[in-house]
Amino acid sequence: MTRYLVGSISELTPGSKKIIQAGGRSVGVYNLGGELYAIRNLCPHQSAGLCEGITSSFVTSTGPGEFCFEHEGEIARCPWHFWEFNIKTGQMMVDPKVRTKTYDVEVERFDVSVDEQQVFVHM
Numbered sequence: 698m699t700r701y702l703v704g705s706i707s708e709l710t711p712g713s714k715k716i717i718q719a720g721g722r723s724v725g726v727y728n729l730g731g732e733l734y735a736i737r738n739l740c741p742h743q744s745a746g747l748c749e750g751i752t753s754s755f756v757t758s759t760g761p762g763e764f765c766f767e768h769e770g771e772i773a774r775c776p777w778h779f780w781e782f783n784i785k786t787g788q789m790m791v792d793p794k795v796r797t798k799t800y801d802v803e804v805e806r807f808d809v810s811v812d813e814q815q816v817f818v819h820m
């Protein structure tokens with residue numbers, strides 16, 4: 698398994714994302730409430746840059762005029778046809794058999810004197 702540098706942890710504040718090139722692939726790295734996740738920036742529908750869409754919630758409804766927002770800030774919505782994927786699992790929200798690849802993310806302190814931490818993705 699090879700690891701690729703994402704950048705400094707200070708670039709990935711909660712709620713933010715960063716798209717990197719790693720091993721010939723485009724990968725989106727997300728900070729969801731302090732936890733880091735990485736998914737392939739490739740929509741399984743028609744190969745759009747999945748991570749280039751908005752990060753949102755999954756909206757459900759039990760009836761007219763009633764809405765519930767689930768997985769707040771944990772959904773990657775494809776910019777082309779709006780398929781939605783759970784960033785934590787890579788699974789499509791309405792059909793979990795469809796998924797985009799997920800990757801492990803590691804945070805490493807490289808210079809204790811400045812208390813700086815680097816983020817790596819494993820592929």
Ligand code: FES
Nearest residue numbers: 740742743775778
């Ligand atoms: S290419 Fe992503 S939803 Fe169609």
